[in-house]
Amino acid sequence: MMQVFCSPLRYVQGISASNQLAQQMDAVGMKPPVLLVASKSARSQAEKAWQESMKQLGWEFSILDFTGECTPKEIDSVVARAKTLGVKSLVGAGGGKVLDTARAAANICNISIALAPSIASTDAPTSALSVVYDEQGKVLEYRIFKRNPDLVLVDLxxxxxxxxxxxxAGIGDALSTYFESDACRLSRKPNMRSGLSTQAAFALARFCFDSIIADGADACVAVANKIVSPALERIVEANTLLSGLGFESSGLAAAHAIHNGLTMIPSTHDFLHGEKVTIGVLTQLALEGKPRPFFQDIVRFLKSVNLPTRLKDLGIDANDLNVINTIAKRATQPGETIHNEPFPVTAAMVADALRAADALSAQV
Known part of the structure; x- marks a missing residue:
């Protein structure tokens, strides 16, 4: 099997980066007219900057409001609008589900795509993958595309x-990257691009972990006070670029499969992707039998950034075996990334690991 490493064509991060949206799109060869799919929050904060940037280059553009979920119906709606307008480029602006929707629509339309996250809550922006949900908020499928985004623009x-x-939540999502990358490295299972990992991808995954542990708590303090600090700059890069490159080119394993299992439980639907992935990380560590002192160090870190460490934090009773078994069954269905672990994994093993991780976390 070949080693494969993928990345976006261009990554731009900085204060007031929204002011350069059109110029950065132009720098990678993207063309107008442009359809910009935006969350309500991103539009309210950045629309004036987008307008001025597009005006400077004389680019025609339209804005389409995102409805809130990356579903097949929403993707088809964006595709229809893009085709009606005859656009040559598409921009997704907002959170991970907006970006996933825009990416999927651009792939169907075979047009250029730029992604402008307004929050650093997932590692979705740099990848060629969209997570698609059903109308009830359950994970439906991963859609993997031929190309990564032409541009990722992050406005600090x-x-x-x-x-x-x-x-x-982005820290929780990014925390999984090193552990899942290591599992895929040991098992020699394929990454998200159907190839083996490279030394570069694994090194990025490890650097992502080190950055998160070093700067995560300080970055959260900065955002709580609405400050762009050096720690925040490093964490945004870790959450977005390092984690994005690391997971896509190294691979996913148990943590994200357990996230998918958690989406089967209605009480988890109001929690963010990274908050659920955090429980997946702890469960993966228990499943792999990591030493207790290391496990406890991870729990302490998660508490320092106010991330979930117990099933009850997601509204789940660890003693409700029907719920636990539902999660475990979904996490281990055929084709799930949990089978990238370097040993066979069964639903019974995952059920035990969920409860073991919960019990170990309770002791910290």
Missing amino acids: SLIAQAPVRFLA
């Missing part, structure tokens, strides 16, 4: 204005 000014919960 917007990140600093967002609720700190979003940054913490």
Whole structure:
């Protein structure tokens, strides 16, 4: 099997980066007219900057409001609008589900795509993958595309204005990257691009972990006070670029499969992706039998950034075996990334690991 490493064509991060949206799109060869799919929050904060940037280049553009969920219906709606307008480029602006929707629509339309996250809550922006949900909020499928985004543009000014919960969720999502990358490295299972990992991808995953542990708590303090600090700059890069490159080119394993299992439980639907992935990380560590002192260190870190460490934090009773078994069954269905672990994994093992991780976390 070949080694494969993928990345976006261009990554731009900085204060007031929204002011350069059209110029950065132009720098990678993207063309007007442009359809910009935006969350309500991103539009309210950055629309004037987008307008001025597009005006400077004389680019025609339209804005389509995002409805809130990356579903097949929403993707088809964006595709229909893009085709009606005859656009040559598409921009997604907002949170992870907006970006996933825009990416999927651009792939169907075979047009260029730029992604402008307004929160640093996931590692979705740099990848060629969209997580698609059904109307009830359950994970339906991963859609993997032929190409990564042409441009990822991260405006630190917007990140600093967002609720700190979003940054913490991004830290939870990014925390999984090293552990899942290591599992795929040991098992020699394929990454998200159907190839083996490279030394570069694994090194990025490890650097992502080190950055998160070093700067995560300080970055959360900065956002809580709406400050762009050096720690925040490093964490946004870790959450977005390092984690994005690391997971896509190294691979996913138990943590994200357990996240998918958690989405089967209605009480988890109001929690962010990274908050659920955090429980997946702890369960993966228990499943792999990591030493207790290391496990406890991770729990202490998660508590320092106000991320969930117990099933009850997601509204789940660890003693409700029907719920636990539902999660475990979904996490281990055929084709799930949990089978990238370097040993066979069964639903019974996951059920035990969920409860073991919960019990170990309770002792910290």
